[in-house]
Amino acid sequence: MSEQNRQILLVSRPQGEATVDNFKLVETPLAPLEAGQVRVRNHYLSLDPYMRGRMNDTKSYAPPQPLNEVMIGGTAGEVVESNNPKFKPGDRVVGMFGWQEYGTSDGTLLKIVDDTHVPLSAYLGAVGMPGVTGWYGLNRIIEPKAGETVVVSAASGAVGGVVGQLAKAAGCRAVGIAGGEDKCRYVVESLGFDACVDYKAGNLYKDLKAQTPDGVDGYFENVGGEVLDAVLARMNPFGRIALCGMIAGYDGAPLPLKHPALMLTQRLKVQGFIVSEHMDVWPQALAELGGRVAQKKLHFRESLAIGLQSAPEAFLGLLKGRNFGKQLVKLI
């Protein structure tokens, strides 16, 4: 009697907002391990905004998630069985097994990590793809100079938190934008930003202006829409905007940019990027991020949904900003 693997499939594409009905939980027997293969029990699933784009069947930088297959995503877990000399049971590994309890592979894209000083889950956050995303946009696009002002939206999230803390370390004024008093307090008090603007308070531009008295030199964008309009109006000449995400428009109609001429009059550089296309920087970025986490100089927070079946609801909450810090599913 083979063991069962529980998996979540994408079974339909959203019409407008994504819903839990787009997903389906199934149980599949685990096939015996073949030569060269390794089997991993996943402990954490990473939930990330980019997944929303993959649910659509439209032209984008990545092919769509196929229907009736396991939903994609980063995972962290432990090797439980191995026919591959590179892995042994007990190894902690990060991979891309998606929304399922067990992952089986030939070891490609599977990476052994050391959880002595860095918690396993952090390899899906500050010391993983979100951390490198923040590192790349800040260091390779914004290129902050000491004394400049750097703003980041979704500042309490996995990417935003890293951006602001690295900007502070670079000698900048770091200003976050987040939704709600709790998140803003956390961004300032726990993450050490100089200020955080609550976009839900209803005075986004005015509050942002008050917190950026010298204007904005670098902006790391995760949100788009009205938030982008507001920050654009505060940009200094020769400002740099790293476009990482536009979560505000993922579910519905495209959000226009109200005053694109500011990119010209302020001579801005606006650059979109996808961190997976810059693998050359990962080793340097991960070494720096891992070192900072181990030294407790880089802080983060996690929202844990418990059990595989909670993934769809937690993912939809992430799209609405209901998470607080890096959204994970802890598998039990």
Next chain:
Amino acid sequence: MSEQNRQILLVSRPQGEATVDNFKLVETPLAPLEAGQVRVRNHYLSLDPYMRGRMNDTKSYAPPQPLNEVMIGGTAGEVVESNNPKFKPGDRVVGMFGWQEYGTSDGTLLKIVDDTHVPLSAYLGAVGMPGVTGWYGLNRIIEPKAGETVVVSAASGAVGGVVGQLAKAAGCRAVGIAGGEDKCRYVVESLGFDACVDYKAGNLYKDLKAQTPDGVDGYFENVGGEVLDAVLARMNPFGRIALCGMIAGYDGAPLPLKHPALMLTQRLKVQGFIVSEHMDVWPQALAELGGRVAQKKLHFRESLAIGLQSAPEAFLGLLKGRNFGKQLVKLI
């Protein structure tokens, strides 16, 4: 009895569209030349879209044109009197004397040019600020590679014509966008672009798609609005957009950008620039442009308005695309 200088002043700021009533022609006696001064009889005034921005009293990259002063602008002419050892009567010079028949200065910003192989007026166009503008945006922002597709709007204009011809010389497919059949024919037949799309024909996106079968890698933007929306939708991954002008929005309400998320999904670099902030490239650019004009490898066309009094009307026409090639005023 002193000689008279005829001048055009900006006397009011536009409310919406600029009109001829914003300008006033006056006659002023020429003061005797002081020590160190040089006097120039202007032969050509340059009319350029950037002047529209200077008419407003709003925050921009340059201070507004003061009211009741001579309207700014580039000029080409001939020294008629000199108390400055660097200049002698008969020298051909380009300067920034603005909309007037005579200019008087201490020689600062006045440059002697050689009109043996390059016509004097070209120093206000292909071998002047517009030419360097095209050179900079193409070479320093778009950085074209052979085989790529480069699109430029206002392709029959002073800047656009240079961009497309340099892109062709770099081994690219050069596609122009211009208004009307005559301009498009000129862009292809006289300037040597591979194709030109007539935005007035009513099928901008469809026609652009047909002429850019491999997508667009570099876009040089002079127009904004619907034209920018259309080209953005044709951009290839890692495309570069040099934002030089957005003339479509200069007179009225800000024109939104409909699908800013394309900058992210296509990982574009969008960069605004003002050529006067990059004086370091001018010598190299002017040497190359002057060489190409002298060798008859770089072609251009001029629209001449005759007489100082024609400047306001010609300038307003330029804003509506009524010029065909570089708009000048020939002083008589």
